[in-house]
Amino acid sequence: MSTKNLTNEDAKKKIKELAEGIDFTMMATNLKQQPFHVVPMSTKEVDDAGNIWFLSNKNSEHNKNIERENRTQLIYADKGNFEFLSVYGRATISTDRNRIKELYGSGDDAWFDGVDDPNITAIKIQPDDAHYWDTKNGKVISLLKMVGGAITGNEPDLGEHGDLKV
Structure with missing residues (x-):
């Protein structure tokens, strides 16, 4: 697997591609405590600035954690396509009704209870650090390449991984 670090627009595009393509992530909050709090979340959007957006209940444990300490870790995994993304960043909670309607x-x-539910909030994650693993060919082709590499002794090209700097 080759290393390909991406910056600026390329990094934003890769975050968008993987986060929206995989959709579900495990969001970890309360990172200063062990165990930290982890909950599955569905990605609503990755905006042009590379921020990742979710909808959440204002009374949820993760919202309470974000209000106390905004550091958040997102772990995306699509084992079927061998695509993975880890994002560490800062979360903010918004009650902007227009933004919520855009995401809903x-x-x-x-x-x-519908888009006008007063308990809905939008969570924005602004990435500080991100890393990806992307086979580009999916699981089956990657496995075949591994077998071919084992037979020939050559290192197979299994895709790429790298840091993403937005």
Whole structure:
């Protein structure tokens, strides 16, 4: 696997590609305590600045944790395609009704009483540090390349990984 560090626009594009493509992440908050709090979250959007957006209940444990200490870790994993993304950043909570309406989808009705539910907040994660692993070819091709490499003794090209600096 080759190393390809990305910066600026390329880094933002890679974060968007992976975070929106994988969708679900494990969001860790309360990072100063052990064990820290971890909850699955669905990515609503990655904006042009590379910020990752979620919807959340204002009374949730992770919202309470973010209000106390805004450091957050996101772990994305698509084992089927061998794509992974780790994002460490700063979270902010917004109650901007227009932003919430932009992010809200019909699937969110399972969690909220409609788009006008007064308990909905938007969480924005501004990445400080990120790292990705991307095979580009998916699991099956990567496994075949590993087998081929084992047979020939040559190191297979399994894709790339690297740091993402926004």
